[in-house]
Amino acid sequence: KARMAFITDIRRANLHVLLMYKALFELSRDRAEFISRLFTKPRPAGLSTASTVTDILNAYWTVDTADEAAYAANLAAIQGQLTKTHALPLPPADVEGIARAYRAFYYYGPAMTYSASLSLSNLGGGMAATYRDLMTQADASGQFLTFLGSEEKFAYVKDLQARNLIVPVVGSFSGPKAIRAIGEYVRNRGATVSAFYVSTV
Numbered sequence: 515k516a517r518m519a520f521i522t523d524i525r526r527a528n529l530h531v532l533l534m535y536k537a538l539f540e541l542s543r544d545r546a547e548f549i550s551r552l553f554t555k556p557r558p559a560g561l562s563t564a565s566t567v568t569d570i571l572n573a574y575w576t577v578d579t580a581d582e583a584a585y586a587a588n589l590a591a592i593q594g595q596l597t598k599t600h601a602l603p604l605p606p607a608d609v610e611g612i613a614r615a616y617r618a619f620y621y622y623g624p625a626m627t628y629s630a631s632l633s634l635s636n637l638g639g640g641m642a643a644t645y646r647d648l649m650t651q652a653d654a655s656g657q658f659l660t661f662l663g664s665e666e667k668f669a670y671v672k673d674l675q676a677r678n679l680i681v682p683v684v685g686s687f688s689g690p691k692a693i694r695a696i697g698e699y700v701r702n703r704g705a706t707v708s709a710f711y712v713s714t715v
Contacts, residue, residue, distance in 0.1 A: 519681070527632065539671060539672045548662070549571070549574050553579065561573055567663050571646040589613055622634075624646045629642060649662045
């Protein structure tokens with residue numbers, strides 16, 4: 515288990531999604547509440563910490579998305595967690611960017627795919643994996659792989675988020691600053707980078 519994680523992306527919109535996630539992790543007691551807040555859907559009866567991630571995502575699949583007032587209330591809670599509880603000095607453009615990211619999750623729901631966009635266009639056809647598909651992936655032994663795979667996994671990431679140990683970085687891998695700055699931060703604290711993942715994109 516990593517003690518800290520840096521997530522680097524050249525797109526500032528990735529920062530907005532990760533800050534949205536940070537707030538939602540901190541505001542949610544368990545996985546079912548996290549999904550409720552993420553997609554602005556009322557929590558179905560019967561879900562508990564013992565529910566599997568498949569049970570949770572399947573239960574929300576048929577739940578109607580809540581109204582605009584519920585979305586606005588959830589967004590206000592997210593923004594308050596970031597700008598008031600943490601007092602992050604986010605400029606208006608970033609606050610608006612977080613709202614656009616959250617609107618996409620509200621619009622597409624757990625059926626969202628890689629084709630989802632901030633323009634809220636139609637997903638189109640094809641066989642792309644949905645959010646539900648990705649979150650319910652399991653290995654050959656049936657163990658769920660994602661952070662929603664168990665309450666223990668969710669709690670682990672939630673703890674990292676609460677202690678500000680998942681750090682989004684806006685920058686280019688080939689640029690002169692972002693990766694070097696992370697390396698300097700790690701080196702100055704006598705730490706070791708134990709894993710380095712680069713996306714195929």
